[in-house]
Structures are given as structure tokens and as C-alpha cells.
Amino acid sequence: MSLPRRYLRSPTAWISAVMLASLVVLALAAPLLWGTAAGRPDPSAVLRGPSAAHPFGTDDLGRDVLARVLTATRPSLLLALAATLLGATGGVLLGAATAVVGRRARRLLTALVNLLLAFPALLIALFLAVVFGAGAGGAVLALAVAGVPGFARLAQTLAAAVAGTDHLAAARVLGLRRHRLLWRHVLPNIAEPLLLATTTAAGTALVALSGLSFLGLGVQPPAYDWGQLLNQGLDRIYADPLPALAPGLAILYAALTFQLLGEVLAGRVARRGPVDRTPAPPPAPSGPAEEGLVLQVEDLSVELPTPDGTIRPVHGVSLALRPGEIVGLVGESGSGKSLTALAIADLLPERARITRRTLRLLGADLATLPPRQRHRHLATGLAMVFQNPASALNPSLRISTQLTEAVRAHRTASRAQATAQAVGALRRVGLPPALLRSRPHQLSGGQRQRVMIASGLMLRPGLIIADEPTTALDVTVQRQITRLLADLRQETATAVLFISHDIALVGEFCERVLVMYAGTIVEALPADRLATGARHPYTRALVASVPDLAADRDRPLPTVDGAPPDPLAPAPGCPFEPRCPRRLGHCAEQAPPMDDLDAVQRVACWNPVPAEVAAS
Ligand SMILES: Nc1ncnc2c1ncn2[C@@H]1O[C@H](COP(=O)(O)OP(=O)(O)OP(=O)(O)O)[C@@H](O)[C@H]1O
Numbered sequence: 001m002s003l004p005r006r007y008l009r010s011p012t013a014w015i016s017a018v019m020l021a022s023l024v025v026l027a028l029a030a031p032l033l034w035g036t037a038a039g040r041p042d043p044s045a046v047l048r049g050p051s052a053a054h055p056f057g058t059d060d061l062g063r064d065v066l067a068r069v070l071t072a073t074r075p076s077l078l079l080a081l082a083a084t085l086l087g088a089t090g091g092v093l094l095g096a097a098t099a100v101v102g103r104r105a106r107r108l109l110t111a112l113v114n115l116l117l118a119f120p121a122l123l124i125a126l127f128l129a130v131v132f133g134a135g136a137g138g139a140v141l142a143l144a145v146a147g148v149p150g151f152a153r154l155a156q157t158l159a160a161a162v163a164g165t166d167h168l169a170a171a172r173v174l175g176l177r178r179h180r181l182l183w184r185h186v187l188p189n190i191a192e193p194l195l196l197a198t199t200t201a202a203g204t205a206l207v208a209l210s211g212l213s214f215l216g217l218g219v220q221p222p223a224y225d226w227g228q229l230l231n232q233g234l235d236r237i238y239a240d241p242l243p244a245l246a247p248g249l250a251i252l253y254a255a256l257t258f259q260l261l262g263e264v265l266a267g268r269v270a271r272r273g274p275v276d277r278t279p280a281p282p283p284a285p286s287g288p289a290e291e292g293l294v295l296q297v298e299d300l301s302v303e304l305p306t307p308d309g310t311i312r313p314v315h316g317v318s319l320a321l322r323p324g325e326i327v328g329l330v331g332e333s334g335s336g337k338s339l340t341a342l343a344i345a346d347l348l349p350e351r352a353r354i355t356r357r358t359l360r361l362l363g364a365d366l367a368t369l370p371p372r373q374r375h376r377h378l379a380t381g382l383a384m385v386f387q388n389p390a391s392a393l394n395p396s397l398r399i400s401t402q403l404t405e406a407v408r409a410h411r412t413a414s415r416a417q418a419t420a421q422a423v424g425a426l427r428r429v430g431l432p433p434a435l436l437r438s439r440p441h442q443l444s445g446g447q448r449q450r451v452m453i454a455s456g457l458m459l460r461p462g463l464i465i466a467d468e469p470t471t472a473l474d475v476t477v478q479r480q481i482t483r484l485l486a487d488l489r490q491e492t493a494t495a496v497l498f499i500s501h502d503i504a505l506v507g508e509f510c511e512r513v514l515v516m517y518a519g520t521i522v523e524a525l526p527a528d529r530l531a532t533g534a535r536h537p538y539t540r541a542l543v544a545s546v547p548d549l550a551a552d553r554d555r556p557l558p559t560v561d562g563a564p565p566d567p568l569a570p571a572p573g574c575p576f577e578p579r580c581p582r583r584l585g586h587c588a589e590q591a592p593p594m595d596d597l598d599a600v601q602r603v604a605c606w607n608p609v610p611a612e613v614a615a616s
Pocket residue numbers: 304305306313331332333334335336337338339340349501567
């Protein structure tokens with residue numbers, strides 16, 4: 001549906017449009033229609049109550065209150081708009097300038113805005129109104145200055161987003177002058193949210209200006225606005241409330257109009273956001289389920305937009321885990337291990353695009369499950385254990401709450417049942433039940449990681465994905481945690497995908513190993529073949545880079561020479577080709593497929609290390 005048609009269907013848009021139109025008509029026509037009645041004194045009708053001739057009574061000179069309230073629409077609105085526009089212009093220029101000025105000036109401007117924001121706007125307005133002297137001009141100026149910091153902060157935040165864009169960088173490279181950058185590249189890109197802020201600020205300014213006039217600091221007699229009429233009506237509010245009610249209602253009506261208008265514009269801004277809302281085609285169902293697999297992933301790819309272009313940090317990844325199996329996923333930093341795990345767990349940022357041929361967890365096709373069911377299935381079937389248990393646990397909650405809340409939400413267990421289960425889970429990870437009353441900061445790093453694992457076990461998942469679960473722990477605790485995971489999968493038949501860049505650790509405690517390089521799996525082999533059976537030159541280089549106790553300390557540690565490929569410039573051939581000691585002519589032309597070497601080992605290489613060489 002196009003935007004204008006959407007508006008026609010929105011009652012809020014209709015109501016705000018009608019209210020705004022009524023205010024504009026009144027501001028234009030009221031002085032012509034009721035100006036004379038509003039200004040003509042009538043000594044015979046002083047301080048009268050409501051009557052047919054004067055529905056809201058008369059004032060102390062016998063002037064019709066309703067006529068005066070209607071006539072005051074124009075000055076009240078004009079003054080509020082003037083204060084808003086002045087404040088907005090000053091604030092936006094100040095804030096947006098931070099995107100184009102140098103670092104030092106930016107710091108100075110930011111400090112100035114921070115300082116001004118420390119004082120409440122109304123306090124600044126009151127103070128300045130007194131300084132500038134009572135009168136409409138002083139009040140408008142005071143409100144404008146008080147509004148500057150708020151607009152400056154908003155413009156600063158919005159401009160910061162534009163400052164990082166390619167087009168501003170390109171304009172800078174072209175050598176455009178600062179004021180041109182500001183007018184042509186920054187302001188047009190932040191105009192819409194600023195317009196929305198200005199609209200709501202106009203409502204606030206109207207109320208504030210009426211307040212200043214009410215206090216005698218704004219519009220001065222014989223001129224009048226709603227605030228001053230309110231002041232006059234207040235003198236006799238107990239005898240006759242209507243003369244005070246009329247300007248009060250007018251202020252409320254106008255403020256509400258601006259607020260509603262702001263709501264409508266906010267909806268428009270939200271809908272117009274940078275997100276591409278073209279409906280995605282329904283996902284194709286996954287390939288056929290293979291019996292007895294906990295996790296079945298085929299041809300998984302992840303695309304991520306970055307400021308420099310779209311990258312594919314994961315592509316063509318296939319893996320499968322059976323119940324009770326413990327599989328290591330290794331590779332250098334940045335090879336795509338974590339993103340693979342996050343893609344499986346549906347935890348990637350929204351802007352990421354996932355494609356896959358098959359993605360099944362415990363037999364259910366995650367690709368075609370509706371979002372609610374998918375989240376439920378993932379929450380109960382999969383547990384994630386992250387590298388840093390300190391940030392994965394909520395510091396303000398007791399361990400008991402953290403352990404029991406998921407089970408109570410997903411399995412609708414009673415509090416007592418959930419606590420009993422938490423005690424069991426803690427015991428299983430070797431922690432005393434007394435820890436239930438502790439908070440995360442009272443535990444050691446190893447204890448926190450055990451709690452994370454216990455929390456994962458609460459829902460008895462079929463799969464635990466442990467992403468570098470021991471990296472933040474010391475070596476002894478590392479061993480305890482890996483032993484714990486190994487014991488658990490034996491007791492509970494839970495499969496474990498163990499992500500690590502530590503190939504020695506993986507080789508020691510996993511059954512199978514998947515080696516990842518530049519976003520793709522290059523070798524899959526049993527862990528006991530790592531030392532003498534690895535056939536991919538990259539796997540061999542990784543294994544060779546592991547120091548052992550017998551290594552000569554005077555010689556530098558071997559490393560894998562060269563650097564991984566630039567994800568922004570993927571080459572057509574094997575990604576390891578530039579670093580590979582066994583590369584052939586055609587390696588740079590075509591990426592090698594994953595081939596079976598035997599029933600348990602697969603490799604993606606045009607020239608794998610021969611078995612006899614690997615074994616020697
Ligand atoms: N949110 C993101 N936006 C853009 N690029 C990302 C994002 N997350 C990861 N990447 C990039 O994707 C690639 C793979 O990252 P990933 O975290 O999966 O690697 P990893 O193998 O787990 O590395 P490490 O062992 O250091 O955790 C890296 O080049 C990384 O810079």
C-alpha cells in the first residue's frame with residue numbers, strides 16, 4: 001500500500017489534519033470575525049457569567065471572553081512557532097556542524113551541548129525571560145535559547161550516523177567546503193526526524209509560552225495570548241470557572257494537535273527507515289531430514305552489509321551432529337566460526353541474510369517454522385555457551401532466577417519444580433546448591449561458566465553450542481570445563497559443537513573436527529587423525545603451529561604464513577591458494593569441492609597432502 005493511502009486509512013492522521021486545519025483557519029479568520037467584539041469594552045456587562053450572548057462570560061472591561069480566546073489563537077500560535085523555529089535552527093546548526101568540523105572543534109561543541117543539557121530547559125527559559133525583560137520578544141527569545149541544546153543533541157546524534165556514510169566520505173574526498181557539506185550532505189539526510197521533533201517541540205513551546213504569559217513574563221497588555229487570558233480568568237476561577245477554562249482548553253487543544261501531528265510524522269519516519277521492507281519470498285523447505293541427526297546443516301551462507309560493501313563471511317557450510325557426539329569447529333580468528341553458530345541459533349543481526357539448503361534441529365525444519373515456534377524450538381532444543389560468562393549472566397539476578405526463569409517460561413513448571421531442577425543442574429556441573437542464592441559477581445570465572453552450562457542443561461537440550469567457552473578461563477579450569485562437557489554428553493546424549501581456535505584442545509577432547517577457513521569448511525576428519533592424517537595444507541599448517549613441550553624455545557613459533565583473504569574482495573579460486581605451499585596452476589581459478597577421502601574424512605583441496613606423506 002502506498003504511503004498516502006496508508007495515511008487515508010489512519011484515523012490519527014485524519015484527526016490531526018482536521019485539528020491543524022481548524023487552528024490555521026481560526027488563526028487566519030478569528031481576528032477578522034471576532035476582533036472587534038474581542039477588543040470592544042462594554043461597561044454594562046463587566047465580569048458577567050456565561051449567557052447566550054457571551055457563552056464564556058465577559059472580562060473586567062466587559063469584553064467577550066470567547067471572542068478573545070478565539071482571537072488569541074493567532075498570536076499564541078505565531079509566538080510558539082517563532083520560538084520553536086528559532087530554537088530548532090540554532091540547535092540543528094550547532095549539532096549538525098559537529099559532522100563536518102574538525103576533531104577539536106567537535107569536542108568543544110559536544111562539551112558545550114552537554115553543559116547546556118545539564119540544565120532543565122524550563123529553568124533556562126525562566127531565567128532568560130527575566131534577563132531579557134517581560135514581553136513577547138523576550139519570552140520568545142528565552143524559549144528559543146532554552147530549546148537549542150535539545151535540538152543540538154538530536155542533530156548531533158543524527159549527523160553522526162551520516163558522518164560515517166560513504167557519500168559524505170566521497171564528498172569530503174572531493175574537497176567540498178564545510179558549509180556545502182552541511183547543506184548538501186548532512187541536513188537533507190536528517191531533515192525528516194528533525195521535522196518530527198520540531199512539531200512536538202511546537203506543542204511544548206506553546207504550553208511554555210502560555211506559562212510565561214500567565215506568570216506575567218510573556219505577552220503584555222493590551223496585547224494578549226492564551227496564557228494571559230488564563231491569568232485573567234484565574235482571578236475569579238472560584239466564582240466563575242468558565243473564563244479560565246476557555247483559554248485552558250484552547251492551549252490543550254493546540255498542544256494536542258501538535259502532539260498528534262508528531263505521532264503521525266513519527267509513524268512516517270519509522271516506516272521510511274533505511275530498512276528494505278520488500279517482503280522476503282517464503283523460505284523454501286529444507287532438504288530431506290536424515291534419520292538420527294541432532295543438527296543437520298547443508299550449504300549455509302551468511303551475507304552481511306558493511307559500510308564498505310556486502311561480505312559473505314560464511315558460505316557453503318555443511319555439518320551434521322549425532323546425539324552424544326562432540327564435534328570441534330576450528331579455524332583462525334575471523335574464519336566465520338561464531339557467525340556459523342549464530343546463524344544456526346537465529347541470533348544474527350537483523351541486517352544479515354542467511355541462505356541454506358537444509359537447516360534442521362532435532363528433525364524440525366528451522367527454515368520453515370513460523371518465528372514463534374522457531375524461537376521456542378531453539379530455546380528448548382539448543383543451548384549456547386558463550387566465551388564470556390560474566391557478560392552472558394545478568395549481574396542483577398540471583399543464580400536461582402537465572403536458572404529457573406527459562407524452564408518456568410518454556411516448560412510451565414512450578415517454582416518448586418524449577419528450583420529442584422536447578423539444584424540438579426548445579427550438581428551435574430559440580431556446583432553446590434547453596435550457590436542458587438548467589439549473584440554472578442560472587443562467583444569465580446569457572447563457576448560462572450559452569451552456571452552457564454547448567455542453565456543450558458535446564459531445558460535438556462539436544463545440542464549445546466559452546467563458542468570458545470574456555471578462552472577466558474585459566475588452563476586448569478579449562479580442563480575442568482571440557483571434562484564436564486564430555487561427561488555431560490555421555491550422561492545425557494546431548495551433542496556438543498565446540499568452537500575454538502585452539503586446535504590442540506579440540507584434538508584432545510572432540511571426536512570429530514571441522515576445520516574452517518575464510519568462511520568455509522575445508523576439512524572434516526576424526527580428531528585422532530589431526531596429527532598424522534590431516535590432508536588439507538591449511539589443517540597441517542594449523543597443527544604445525546601448535547607448540548609442544550619439547551619445542552626448541554630459542555626458535556620462533558611456526559605460524560601459518562600470509563593473511564586470510566579480504567572478505568570484500570573474494571577471489572574465484574581456493575581461498576587458501578595465496579598461502580598454500582602445494583598450490584597448483586588451477587587452484588586460483590576454481591574453488592575445490594568437498595570430496596570424500598574415505599568414510600570419515602573429507603577435504604576441499606585440489607592437491608591434498610598424500611596419505612603416506614601425512615602419516616610420516
Ligand atoms: N556483525 C558483523 N558485521 C560485519 N562483519 C562481521 C560481523 N560479525 C563478524 N563479522 C566478520 O565476519 C567474519 C567472521 O567472523 P566470526 O566472528 O564468525 O569469526 P570467528 O572465526 O568466530 O573469529 P574469532 O575466533 O575471532 O571469534 C570476520 O571477518 C568478522 O570481521
